[in-house]
Amino acid sequence: MRLSQICSVSEPLKLGRLRGNHFDLVVRNLRPHGASDEHFSGADVHGRLAALIKEAVENRRGFVNYYGPQRFGSGQSVLSDQVGLTLLKEDMVSAVRLFFSPEESDDPHSLAKRHFLQTGNAKESLALMPLSKPRERLMLRALNRYGTGPDGCVQAWLSLPHSMRVFYPHAYCSRVWNDAAAHRLSTMGLGVRQGDLVWTQTGQKRTEDTGETTCPQIHVVTCEEEQAGVYSLEQVLLPMPGNSVKYPENAMRTWYQERLAGDGLAECRFRVSSLKLNLPGCYRPLLAIPHNLSYQLRRAAFSHGAKKQESVTESLTLSLNFDLDSSCYATICLREIMKCET
Template identity: 75%
Template sequence: MQICNNVTMKQEIDGVSIPACFISSHEGFHGSIKNFVKDFVVTEIDTNGQWVNKEGRAAAGADQPGCASRNKAHKPVDEYKQKNHLSVTDCMYVSGDCGVDVSPDSLDLGMILGQSVSNELEQFVLTLRDERPTRQEFSLGFFADKQLRANVHRAVRHRFPFLMTVTIQPEIRVREDPDYRELSQLVTEDEAEDFFRFIDAKVQGSSYTFGPDDNKEHRTAVHHFLSRKFGKLVETKSFSDQGSTAITVRLRDRGRPKKRSADERSEDEIYTAFTLCKENLETLEAISYMAAALGVLPSDFTYAGIKDKRAVTYQSMVVKKVSALRLMEKKAEFEKRGLRLSHVRSVSEPLRIGRLQGNHFDLVVRDLRPHGVSGAHCSNADRHTRLAALVKEAVGNVKARGFVNYYGPQRFGSGQSVQSDRVGLALLKEDMVSAVRLFFTPENENDDPPNQAKRHFLQTDNAKESLALMPLSKVRERLMLRAMNRYGTSADGCAQAWLSLPHSSRVFYLHAYCSRVWNEAAAHRLTTLGHSVRKGDLVWTHDGQSQADDSGETSCAQIHVVTDHEEQTGVFELQHVQLPMPGNTVKYPENSMGTWYKERLSRDGLGDCRFRVSGLKLNIPGCYRPLLAMPHNFSYQLQEASSKGGEEEKKTQDSLVLNFDLDSSCYATVCLREVMKCDL
């Protein structure tokens, strides 16, 4: 992968021509990356700060001479992410079910929220009860303490069962629960309220009985509603007593003994964790092969993050329904396909996307050259000296100032004819047919089997014939073609094709679109507002100093809008600035950037977008991503190697070995772009 040959005033960020935005002013240099797969090694760092491929070795850099402690380099936002095992790039959208064993009757909303907010909430409720279905929201404010947030959730829902509470860390918002409104059309208001209190309490062995109902068709409608909305939680049955019939609802028995060996569990309850090492293979491709070999579904595998294809990567995974012994029996077979498994062990639950602290990178940049200087015009010694000075300055600047936190090209499918964000835009517009056709656009002009199958589908609309042409390794394509062969290629059939993919695959395309917008927003923010914090920017901040509790949590960050006074006095630094990823729960900057987001989404026809695709069960709440990213434990080594030559002076080639850690969802190629002052 050759890096660009010159730096221009206009460069491309993932295919979009925008002004070049660098944070530091050093000159940089040229070079090439990923010449060999082993030039790019990625090792996941788990939530405990451990490299997943090296037991007992902390990722904080204690065994790396000359590397400062990670904690010393971190700003408040980094401390918050570590203490809460969160990534700022996660959507940070959780349900209100906090599972805290506190009686809601003992929680006074006036005491918890303050009388003023409590009164406003009462008024908000009156507005909801008087109006038709609405999407209004009301903010209860920001709650730094985790226990307090749990109490707020339970108290609000107990007092107002028809409300749902959501957390956009650490703000709590309330909105009308659409399920409550639907049930209240079938039963009385009192019954609906009592039923939702029953559901919220989740007391094992409890039941709730609706009032007598002798209309069989009406009881059937109630049964169907409860099964559709709460079928995983409850079971319903009609009982006759003294000539009247009523529906009784019981919580399903989900309890199980706390201590059971893996052999005593049912197959569905078995989870096995392992570390996967792969080379030159996509994460989803590796999963598809392992799933076929083990006789389980690809969706039975969970992971914290997707890793690069053209690299050696180490990452944690958990597979459901497969014992540790059975997985060990397959190790040799997997190794024949370039998949190495280690640290195999039984665990109690699956992994979740984003459950990692970050990644460690060991990279090699080869064929180093100064910008604008040909090797023929200077001696080997002079060039090496020049490069040593350039590299030292570049690494020093990036260690101190960080880099623009762009999403890397792999987020969009670099080199493809149609990139993932265009598919995501079509899905957000709920244009299922266009989204499918974009998905099946050939990646390039090559006439390899996958491209042949895609062209055949676009030309003939024949899913069955295209499926026969599609290689077995193309799992997603085959799943969609199989679905369209069954359901057709109409809008409904195409929707079924998307539903055939795992949720993580479907939502990836929507995230790709939002990432594209974020990249453009970052460039626009730096180009128009500069490198200083401005009034109306969004920043992470703390509510002051507090003592750590038993969980290790000290204080919670929150989104804050910079005031004119804070801009003038320089309270915040650029690394505190956050830009929102578009979604249905985020707030936008209260300066020119807020207007930019609105206009940018409107240009794509998303001015009124809810960022939900209900037909595909997709919801994009949005999140906040730091404008800048900071590498940790950054070290480097400049190496000089001589090529074979004759009587003349041997030509030398300089290479650069880089080692650093990045937080989750930060891209090493983007960090290299800042170091080298070139787009990759």
């Protein structure tokens, strides 16, 4: 580990204030999409893959700035955004039950969750819960002390640090943002439209995930500006729902209203006072653009099979190096390059 540029500053770094992240990724055993092992041969495969990767990597338009699957807890029976929606509805008991929804497996974590849902016995469930699950253990301790009724469930959520509590409503808002981005592009295309929100200051940090919602650089595109092509798609912002954001002044405003109403949040003020949560919202760029991107496609040999009958197969390996701005997801960037699900 190397530490550098150490100095005294007036205030500490907070969530969302980093400049960005650097990624060095290696993708092994590449093949054209849909190709099986028996078809993964021939002299033209390397050239075909090289052309596909060159086209994807050198795309200067960027990619849709979706929140990545880790924001929602991929692979779980109940995703974090579902828990967050229930918290925003202030149904604390249902939120606790969703939180403790077990997977179908019989690992100790799932067994402890299942025991709690079946028996309601927080003390016994705590004894079964692995030590590696601090959130679940904190909540079970509180449920054992305060009970499993509405007030006890409030205390269970309050037993979590604020950053853990707010994660779930943020996950819901992130899901809405992802769906809004998909709808915006499918219905309004790749151009900048009247009523869109745009970022008018270049070379400055955008407000994102910091709770800072006073942003004079947010501008509503006029009809004249749309016709003149004043702004580009990479300047377009979409709001993450909250109580202090401006919504687009076009069809997207109606989409947000209908989406929130459909989820039962038509009157939501994005405050959960019992949990000391306030969600002001933020603005997120519709597109993300990797910086300092470089790549290398090379051949690599790997062996497989038993040692006595070991065979050596040649495969292709892709090395990717790039920087992303704060709150952009490398998993989404990789999905765009690979053209496959993360």
